[in-house]
Amino acid sequence: xxxxxxxxxxxxxxxxxxxxxxxxxxxxxxxxxxxxxxxxxxxxxxxxxxxxxxxxxxxxxxxxxxxxxxxxxxxxxxxxxxxxxxxxxxxxxxxxxxxxxxxxxxxxxxxxxxxxxxxxxxxxxxxxxxxxxxxxxxxxxxxxxxxxxxxxxxxxxxxxxxxxxxxxxxxxxxxxxxxxxxxxxxxxxxxxxxxxxxxxxxxxxxxxxxxxxxxxxxxxxxxxxxxxxxxxxxxxxxxxxxxxxxxxxxxxxxxxxxxxxxxxxxxxxxxxxxxxxxxxxxxxxxxxxxxxxxxxxxxxxxxxxxxxxxxxxxxxxxxxxxxxxxxxxxxxxxxxxxxxxxxxxxxxxxxxxxxxxxxxxxxxxxxxxxxxxxxxxxxxxxxxxxxxxxxxxxxxxxxxxxxxxxxxxxxxxxxxxxxxxxxxxxxxxxxxxxxxxxxxxxxxxxxxxxxxxxxxxxxxxxxxxxxxxxxxxxxxxxxxxxxxxxxxxxxxxxxxxxxxxxxxxxxxxxxxxxxxxxxxxxx
Amino acid sequence: xxxxxxxxxxxxxxxxxxxxxxxxxxxxxxxxxxxxxxxxxxxxxxxxxxxxxxxxxxxxxxxxxxxxxxxxxxxxxxxxxxxxxxxxxxxxxxxxxxxxxxxxxxxxxxxxxxxxxxxxxxxxxxxxxxxxxxxxxxxxxxxxxxxxxxxxxxxxxxxxxxxxxxxxxxxxxxxxxxxxx
Numbered sequence: 001x002x003x004x005x006x007x008x009x010x011x012x013x014x015x016x017x018x019x020x021x022x023x024x025x026x027x028x029x030x031x032x033x034x035x036x037x038x039x040x041x042x043x044x045x046x047x048x049x050x051x052x053x054x055x056x057x058x059x060x061x062x063x064x065x066x067x068x069x070x071x072x073x074x075x076x077x078x079x080x081x082x083x084x085x086x087x088x089x090x091x092x093x094x095x096x097x098x099x100x101x102x103x104x105x106x107x108x109x110x111x112x113x114x115x116x117x118x119x120x121x122x123x124x125x126x127x128x129x130x131x132x133x134x135x136x137x138x139x140x141x142x143x144x145x146x147x148x149x150x151x152x153x154x155x156x157x158x159x160x161x162x163x164x165x166x167x168x169x170x171x172x173x174x175x176x177x178x179x180x181x182x183x184x185x186x187x188x189x190x191x192x193x194x195x196x197x198x199x200x201x202x203x204x205x206x207x208x209x210x211x212x213x214x215x216x217x218x219x220x221x222x223x224x225x226x227x228x229x230x231x232x233x234x235x236x237x238x239x240x241x242x243x244x245x246x247x248x249x250x251x252x253x254x255x256x257x258x259x260x261x262x263x264x265x266x267x268x269x270x271x272x273x274x275x276x277x278x279x280x281x282x283x284x285x286x287x288x289x290x291x292x293x294x295x296x297x298x299x300x301x302x303x304x305x306x307x308x309x310x311x312x313x314x315x316x317x318x319x320x321x322x323x324x325x326x327x328x329x330x331x332x333x334x335x336x337x338x339x340x341x342x343x344x345x346x347x348x349x350x351x352x353x354x355x356x357x358x359x360x361x362x363x364x365x366x367x368x369x370x371x372x373x374x375x376x377x378x379x380x381x382x383x384x385x386x387x388x389x390x391x392x393x394x395x396x397x398x399x400x401x402x403x404x405x406x407x408x409x410x411x412x413x414x415x416x417x418x419x420x421x422x423x424x425x426x427x428x429x430x431x432x433x434x435x436x437x438x439x440x441x442x443x444x445x446x447x448x449x450x451x452x453x454x455x456x457x458x459x460x461x462x463x464x465x466x467x468x469x470x471x472x473x474x475x476x477x478x479x480x481x482x483x484x485x486x487x488x489x490x491x492x493x494x495x496x497x498x499x500x501x502x503x504x505x506x507x508x509x510x511x512x513x514x515x516x517x518x519x520x521x522x523x
Numbered sequence: 524x525x526x527x528x529x530x531x532x533x534x535x536x537x538x539x540x541x542x543x544x545x546x547x548x549x550x551x552x553x554x555x556x557x558x559x560x561x562x563x564x565x566x567x568x569x570x571x572x573x574x575x576x577x578x579x580x581x582x583x584x585x586x587x588x589x590x591x592x593x594x595x596x597x598x599x600x601x602x603x604x605x606x607x608x609x610x611x612x613x614x615x616x617x618x619x620x621x622x623x624x625x626x627x628x629x630x631x632x633x634x635x636x637x638x639x640x641x642x643x644x645x646x647x648x649x650x651x652x653x654x655x656x657x658x659x660x661x662x663x664x665x666x667x668x669x670x671x672x673x674x675x676x677x678x679x680x681x682x683x684x685x686x687x688x689x690x691x692x693x694x695x696x697x698x699x700x701x702x703x704x
Contacts, residue, residue, distance in 0.1 A: 052685070052686040052687060052688045052689075053685070053686060055669060055673055156698075156699060157699060158693075158698045158699050159697075159698065159699060159700065159701040162699065162701050162704055163701070163704065166704045194692075195691060195692030195693075195694045196692045196693045196694045196698035197687050197688050197691075197692030197693065198687055198692070198693065199687070199688070205688045206688075206692075315703040316682070316701075317701060318682070318684075318697065318700075318701075320683065320684070321684075321687075321693040321696075321697060321698040322692075322693050322698035322699070353683060353685070354672055354678055354681050354683040355669070355672050355673045357672075358668055358671075358672035359668050359669075359672075364664075366590045366591060366655075366664055367590070367592070367648060368592055370591070371591050371592050371593055374593070374672075374681060375593060375595070375681070377681040377682055377683055378681065378682025378683065379682075440704065
């Protein structure tokens with residue numbers, strides 16, 4: 001039973017956001033008997049309500065509140081008001097994610113030491129190592145039911161994977177498999193097994209893919225220590241004269257402003273909303289926003305070096321049947337500067353339905369070059385590139401100077417310029433992807449530009465020193481001891497891996513730390 | 524709201540003389556204007572306009588096909604895809620001007636027989652290239668991305684099967700049926 005907490009209850013931990021970070025942290029704390037209120041900006045749609053239709057689902061789940069963009073990334077031209085394809089709903093982007101659950105590699109926690117100083121990049125080592133996170137990765141893999149861990153069998157490969165695998169073999173890649181996926185290959189944790197339905201991005205109607213919506217959140221609610229308050233859009237975090245945070249002002253479902261008092265506040269609204277909230281929480285004491293003595297809030301925005309390669313074959317593939325991210329090649333994930341860039345990338349199968357393929361294959365494109373590609377939609381195979389991009393101070397989330405949302409809160413502007421390393425990596429990946437499909441007989445390939453960002457990272461980064469970042473190794477802000485960041489905005493650097501498993505691992509670790517500090521009366 | 528209608532069997536086809544057919548020239552004389560409607564006599568459907576001139580709608584349908592040409596997709600679906608401009612023009616005079624003036628400009632740039640008088644797709648595309656950065660072109664193209672490709676009726680033409688949950692997914696329906704590798 002969900003516990004409703006009083007607005008004046010200042011003993012609760014208030015978490016902003018119910019996705020991978022916030023939803024996990026909420027349940028972990030509730031399991032320890034700590035009272036938690038999660039403020040979620042979006043509504044609650046249970047998994048049977050999800051829609052097997054790309055545009056209808058987008059209308060149901062996507063975060064479409066106005067944002068602006070700037071910089072040389074193509075998203076700013078193609079989707080000027082949609083920098084990110086993420087979710088505004090209970091469960092956050094864990095409703096939409098594809099399920100790939102990969103651990104970071106050791107060197108990815110030490111990028112400055114490993115890659116050295118790169119002009120135009122703001123590289124920094126994480127204040128934690130892979131060894132620090134390994135026990136939490138293990139817990140997270142068990143929690144999510146990641147395939148090929150904990151004796152969980154891998155998912156069967158669909159047509160799209162089989163094409164990838166055949167090409168990978170021809171190119172001599174050694175590490176190609178159906179992935180480490182947080183999708184049940186057999187019933188587990190009271191959830192169904194994958195039925196190869198497709199539409200992973202539209203929310204899994206079987207509940208086979210892990211989402212906080214139907215795992216962490218109901219489990220937390222069952223303890224009586226967790227309340228999830230949907231349609232509650234956080235506007236500002238308040239603090240007292242001593243500089244500790246005291247509560248969160250939010251607009252409720254009727255647009256009325258409320259304040260939920262708090263003992264501790266944890267921000268987990270994804271890497272655009274989290275810095276937006278901190279930057280909007282200005283006061284005489286903190287004129288640049290909360291936890292921003294370093295000036296780093298909103299900076300070092302990362303979105304992974306992405307792109308897709310689609311190939312057309314003379315025979316049918318039907319790539320959209322089955323798991324969207326049905327397999328992975330990890331051979332290029334290593335750091336090997338001889339390729340002309342530092343860091344690495346993963347290649348993961350991807351498919352879009354016809355409506356989204358039309359929207360994303362070559363946004364703005366028209367004429368026969370474009371339409372003859374779609375004519376062979378059922379003969380297409382597809383893969384997504386996900387690689388480490390360089391943190392840059394100028395790539396940042398800021399508050400728009402004059403554009404405001406319905407609650408009077410300035411909208412977020414997302415500025416992004418590719419670093420030369422990002423471009424070199426993307427070009428390399430386009431070449432490899434095209435060669436892979438050509439090796440299996442593709443008659444035509446399409447290097448497809450990045451979609452609006454799904455992996456938004458780094459805007460409240462973790463650092464050893466307070467001057468270099470926003471939070472310490474526990475996600476606790478350097479400036480304010482009862483203010484935490486619990487989402488991907490903590491990432492010091494992005495790694496080549498899909499971020500969710502790391503976000504979940506950090507949240508489990510953070511919950512342990514918060515509980516310890518609370519019992520020691522330090523918080 | 525789609526006001527495309529199927530013509531009933533036995534209904535009289537609108538007058539389409541040989542002279543009219545020849546006069547229309549290039550674009551196969553597939554669409555004829557009758558009163559406030561664009562009619563496809565061969566395929567038994569018609570589209571009634573309320574705000575835009577029916578001639579404008581006929582040109583818009585050709586323009587839509589030239590922007591996203593799929594030879595296997597019948598005109599009817601392009602008509603459905605651009606129909607929203609007629610509805611919007613009815614509510615918003617500025618949109619009506621955008622479309623009517625845009626089509627008039629397109630006809631002007633296309634010579635004495637207008638846009639649909641240009642016989643080859645390449646000729647029409649050359650005119651479209653001249654205007655591709657205009658708000659008019661972008662409004663038509665942008666609307667088509669959803670208006671054309673989000674019609675469930677066109678999905679099977681491309682081999683896309685759409686919703687699959689109600690059929691139990693593809694577990695037993697060919698998720699891994701590829702045989703040619």
